[in-house]
Amino acid sequence: xxxxxxxxxxxxxxxxxxxxxxxxxxxxxxxxxxxxxxxxxxxxxxxxxxxxxxxxxxxxxxxxxxxxx
Amino acid sequence: xxxxxxxxxxxxxxxxxxxxxxxxxxxxxxxxxxxxxxxxxxxxxxxxxxxxxxxxxxxxxxxxxxxxxxxxxxxxxxxxxxxxxxxxxxxxxxxxxxxxxxxxxxxxxxxxxxxxxxxxxxxxxxxxxxxxxxxxxxxxxxxxxxxxxxxxxxxxxxxxxxxxxxxxxxxxxxxxxxxxxxxxxxxxxxxxxxxxxxxxxxxxxxxxxxxxxxxxxxxxxxxxxxxxxxxxxxxxxxxxxxxxxxx
Numbered sequence: 001x002x003x004x005x006x007x008x009x010x011x012x013x014x015x016x017x018x019x020x021x022x023x024x025x026x027x028x029x030x031x032x033x034x035x036x037x038x039x040x041x042x043x044x045x046x047x048x049x050x051x052x053x054x055x056x057x058x059x060x061x062x063x064x065x066x067x068x069x
Numbered sequence: 070x071x072x073x074x075x076x077x078x079x080x081x082x083x084x085x086x087x088x089x090x091x092x093x094x095x096x097x098x099x100x101x102x103x104x105x106x107x108x109x110x111x112x113x114x115x116x117x118x119x120x121x122x123x124x125x126x127x128x129x130x131x132x133x134x135x136x137x138x139x140x141x142x143x144x145x146x147x148x149x150x151x152x153x154x155x156x157x158x159x160x161x162x163x164x165x166x167x168x169x170x171x172x173x174x175x176x177x178x179x180x181x182x183x184x185x186x187x188x189x190x191x192x193x194x195x196x197x198x199x200x201x202x203x204x205x206x207x208x209x210x211x212x213x214x215x216x217x218x219x220x221x222x223x224x225x226x227x228x229x230x231x232x233x234x235x236x237x238x239x240x241x242x243x244x245x246x247x248x249x250x251x252x253x254x255x256x257x258x259x260x261x262x263x264x265x266x267x268x269x270x271x272x273x274x275x276x277x278x279x280x281x282x283x284x285x286x287x288x289x290x291x292x293x294x295x296x297x298x299x300x301x302x303x304x305x306x307x308x309x310x311x312x313x314x315x316x
Contacts, residue, residue, distance in 0.1 A: 010210070014209070015146060016149070026149075029145060029148070032274075032279070033277055039185060044280055048282065050295075051270055054266075059305075062163075065165065066163060066307075067309060
């Protein structure tokens, strides 16, 4: 049971390390999948907007993370 | 599958596998030299069989999922996985978190293994478990990367890339008998993080049926832009960290 718990924790750790980064990434995906079509964004702009959102979120996360000495 | 997709998948799988295999090799070498090779290699071998079973179990199942659903699921997982690598690589390059040092890890693991009493029997459970765990954890990352990158039809190419890297690391390990500390692991992780993040976003776009400008060429564009923004992020993070440590 303990080994299974460790294995699941390790598996979880492959995708989630910084909770704000994970949440930010999922919000960007949700934005791309649900919000952009509702806002009527042209189809050819949706993928580039999604890319820009992820990059901005990553930059913000790194900026915040670099403050910790 | 275009040549561009295949070559990008090959490079990404090769580099990801190279990095993970170097990490696994460090542990196996540390355990093997301090506790004996028989149980250590048995642990590593058992792990390789375990990983092969995982691929045999999940590989064919992936083929039954509709392609757009598969691209979306794999894209989300790949993006979460890749962006975690990229963030860490940026913070490492900026000096905010410590650089991954194989020689130091080797020393620590060797010291830890020496502290634990050795059994009188020939089978050493500590060595077996330590190697099984190290190879499984690193191998799981490689397995996931190969399955995810290969989901678009380049599974064979990605598998060849990953296998080549593994063989290369094993041969170097056999020849040198010490950790591969000279491999520029952090730089490689930086590149792999960028490639996996780009692949993840590309698959998500494809899964949502959003056209990418330039179609497959967008993957190269995303890699170039991510490289540019990551380099910028390193500079900003380094300056900010230096300022924070001064005050």
